[in-house]
Amino acid sequence: MIPDFEVTILGNTSSIPVHGRHHTAQVVRFGQDFLLLDCGEGMQLQARAYKVKVSKINTIFISHLHGDHYYGLIGLLSSYSLGKRTTPLTIFGPKGLDEIITTNFRYSNTKLPYPLEFVETDNKGMNLLLQTPRYDVFSFPLKHRLPTTGFLIKEKHGLRSMIKEKLQENKVPLEAIQSLRQGIDYTDAKGKSYKVKAFTHPLPPLRSYAYCSDTIYNPELKQYIQHADLLYHESTFMEDNVERAATTYHSTAKQAAEIAKLSNVKKLLLGHFSSRYTELNPLLQEAKSVFPNSILSEEGQTYVV
Template identity: 85%
Template sequence: MIPDFEVTILGNTSSIPVHGRHHTAQVVRFGQDFLLLDCGEAMQLQARAYKIKVSKINSIFISHLHGDHYYGLIGLLSSYSLGKRTTPLTIFGPRGLDEIITTNFRYSNTKLPFPLNFVETYDDGLNLLLDTTRYQVYSFPLIHRLPTTGFLIKEKHGLRNLIKEKLQENKLPLAAIQSLRKGEDYKDENGKVYRVKQYTHPLPPLRTYAYCSDTIYNPGLKQYIENADLLYHESTFMEDNAERAATTYHCTARQAAEIAKISNVKKLLLGHFSSRYVNLEPLLGEARTVFEDSILSEEGQTYAL
């Protein structure tokens, strides 16, 4: 059975929460696992509004230490404490985030009732952060005004499904079945070989989600996000503000589309919109002149891979 792999947007605005839009936060669900990518203000309120159970989140990934990407984190951890959470939680983030958290809780005399683990991220290349039986999470460098990483969530193959008709025709030993489901041919004591391609269904294509929070236009991202099924890429400004985008180390919608095009991704999800834009349709129009499969991220919407 192919597990669900989907992204729910909780916030998609940049520095100021306006026009009904909120600071960056999104939840990725892979099967029964819930991952939080960035944690801007109002994350908890948004999660309640869109019926996301924050108690199921066991891994949090913070891209960088600009407030609109992590100011909701202390509140979330405090709510976990008040709710008597006991399940371990791991936070992946840049140097200094652990100090911010521990300093806050030291002065508020907060003692967490659950194990909190912190894993420091580095912006020096592609780094494996989390490895499970069905997916992996990597960080990769973005170019912004302080150390920043994007995140790549890549599906792994699970056990193969056996062809029932083949099993009915041939009685396979248990060891052969176990081997074949792992994708390995099996040879019995008599020298008979049971081949994976004969007894199992072809594996479905693997899916990949790429998350680029804040970054200047950087074609070098292609090496990390190439062929992703879904790319979330910041599109803070339009082309008439390209100079401001460069000065603040952000991107335009057109530039995000150019990254999607050269990286051969299947779909582009635009986000991190400047407060100057009430109507976002012009940003979408700009992106689609370069990459047709562009869509605006919408808060409360879930996007399946």
């Protein structure tokens, strides 16, 4: 059975929450696992509005220490405490995040009833952060005003699906089935061979999701996000503000599309919009002129990877 792999946008604005848009936060669901990517202010209210169960989140990834990407974190952790959470929680984030959180809790005399682990991210090269049986999570460097990382979630193959008719016809022993499901040919004691290709269905294509929060236009990203099924890339400005984008280490919608095209991704999801834009369709049209399979991220919407 192929597990669900989808992204729900809770916030897609930059700097100031305006025009009904909120600070960056999104939840990735892979099967029964829920991962939170960034945690801007208002994340909990957004999650309630769109019926996202934050209690199921066991792993949080913070891209960098600009407030619009993590100011909702202390409130979320405090709500977990008030809710008597006991399930362990792991936070991956840049140096200093653990100090910010623990200092706040020390002065507020907050004692968490659940285990909380901080793992410091490195914004040099590609790094494996989390391994599970069905997917891995990597960090990779983004170019911004502070140390910043993007995140790549890559699916791994599970056990292979057997061709039932072939099993019945050949009376395949249990030991062979166990081996074949793992993708390993099997030969029994009498020398009879059972080939994976003959007894299992072809594996489905592996899926991946790349998340680029805040970054200046950077063609080097292609080495980390090549062929991603879905790419979320910040598109703070339009091309008439390309100099402003460079000065603030952000990207335009057109530049995001150029990265998508250069990286041969399947679909581009635009986000992190400047408060100067009430209407977002011009950003979409700018991106689509370079990369036709571009869409605007919409708060409350879930996108299948």
